[in-house]
Amino acid sequence: MPKRSQKKLAREELLSLFQTYNENKDPKVKEILVGSYMNLVHSLARRFANRGEPLDDLVQVASMGLLKAIDRFDSSRNVQFTTYAVPTIVGELRRYFRDRSSTIRLPRGLRERSHTLNMAIQNFSQEHGRSPNIAEIAAAVGITEEEVIEGLEGAEATNVASLDTTTDDGDLSLLDIIGGEDKTMRLLDERLSLAGAMSSLDSREQNLLYLRFIEGLSQTEIADRLDISQMHVSRLLRRTLKLLRQDLTSKEPYRS
Amino acid sequence: MVEELDEEVHISVPTDERMTSVVRLATTAVASRTGLNLDQADDLNTALDELFRFSITQESKPASSVFRIHYNIHADCLEVVTEGIGVSFTDEASKVGRYCRFILEKMMDSVTDKPNPAGGLDVHIIKRISQG
Numbered sequence: 001m002p003k004r005s006q007k008k009l010a011r012e013e014l015l016s017l018f019q020t021y022n023e024n025k026d027p028k029v030k031e032i033l034v035g036s037y038m039n040l041v042h043s044l045a046r047r048f049a050n051r052g053e054p055l056d057d058l059v060q061v062a063s064m065g066l067l068k069a070i071d072r073f074d075s076s077r078n079v080q081f082t083t084y085a086v087p088t089i090v091g092e093l094r095r096y097f098r099d100r101s102s103t104i105r106l107p108r109g110l111r112e113r114s115h116t117l118n119m120a121i122q123n124f125s126q127e128h129g130r131s132p133n134i135a136e137i138a139a140a141v142g143i144t145e146e147e148v149i150e151g152l153e154g155a156e157a158t159n160v161a162s163l164d165t166t167t168d169d170g171d172l173s174l175l176d177i178i179g180g181e182d183k184t185m186r187l188l189d190e191r192l193s194l195a196g197a198m199s200s201l202d203s204r205e206q207n208l209l210y211l212r213f214i215e216g217l218s219q220t221e222i223a224d225r226l227d228i229s230q231m232h233v234s235r236l237l238r239r240t241l242k243l244l245r246q247d248l249t250s251k252e253p254y255r256s
Numbered sequence: 257m258v259e260e261l262d263e264e265v266h267i268s269v270p271t272d273e274r275m276t277s278v279v280r281l282a283t284t285a286v287a288s289r290t291g292l293n294l295d296q297a298d299d300l301n302t303a304l305d306e307l308f309r310f311s312i313t314q315e316s317k318p319a320s321s322v323f324r325i326h327y328n329i330h331a332d333c334l335e336v337v338t339e340g341i342g343v344s345f346t347d348e349a350s351k352v353g354r355y356c357r358f359i360l361e362k363m364m365d366s367v368t369d370k371p372n373p374a375g376g377l378d379v380h381i382i383k384r385i386s387q388g
């Protein structure tokens with residue numbers, strides 16, 4: 001994949017390159033054009049981050065959109081390339097999510113409700129310094145408690161969080177934020193008396209367990225520390241526990 | 257000590273991993289009725305998730321093909337009893353059992369167990385409603 005553009009080309013230079021590419025489809029010219037618009041690719045890919053897909057994958061998808069846009073762009077028309085490229089790249093990203101990102105499709109209304117709930121939970125936690133209960137979320141959003149429960153559990157069924165998922169801020173992955181220290185594994189192994197089991201997790205997953213089970217932070221407190229949502233912490237924690245359990249179960253001999 | 261019992265809810269689900277979402281949905285609804293906040297409700301869900309999955313592992317050797325959960329709603333806490341999971345839950349030699357107990361003890365305010373007459377153990381957990 002091309003790196004982000006190091007040197008910004010002038011508009012006239014870019015137009016000249018597009019004219020050349022339109023005429024001869026020279027791969028070297030195309031490569032220069034791709035490199036010139038990688039910042040746009042990264043920027044658009046980041047808009048779709050935090051939806052459960054690794055940023056690197058999104059950049060790959062957006063890059064495919066850029067290649068299509070370059071191939072199809074007609075420089076003889078008096079239109080800026082970005083005007084043409086942005087909808088093409090965004091369309092590629094949307095198709096990716098529609099086709100591949102979720103094994104279980106939720107109705108659109110439920111997806112939107114899940115997003116609304118997530119925002120309401122964050123706002124409430126910031127305002128009151130504690131996690132809300134279902135009734136408080138329902139009152140804040142103006143829906144019934146049953147609808148809140150449906151929205152929360154519906155989101156859980158479709159959104160399997162990854163520690164590679166990026167934060168709202170962009171390129172930093174949760175792995176980078178949570179960090180990793182060898183002492184975490186030792187501490188957890190000591191507390192759990194599960195020598196070896198922790199090695200199935202990477203150091204960042206171990207640290208998430210450390211924050212929750214050794215430091216005793218609540219999900220809301222972890223969310224504050226990592227600057228992510230409580231719902232995201234919940235998913236990450238569940239995923240990490242699942243990995244740990246799977247490893248333990250596979251190693252445990254069946255005893256009659 | 258817990259305050260006087262207000263309401264009871266009982267569910268029985270097949271010991272099948274695909275029933276996990278049913279347990280979660282029911283638990284979230286009962287937690288909401290009890291007044292637990294999201295953090296507490298999620299802790300309870302995680303704890304029951306671990307217990308349910310533990311009950312269907314080969315290691316646990318479930319006494320029954322049905323997983324029964326009794327939710328007892330009190331003014332100050334939610335008391336949950338699960339029936340008949342494998343005795344390896346308390347077996348120090350079982351890593352999976354130790355792991356499951358660790359998660360429960362960290363997430364719940366009280367975890368106790370006693371033999372079920374029909375086999376296995378009844379696990380009794382309490383999540384208290386924290387104020388503020």
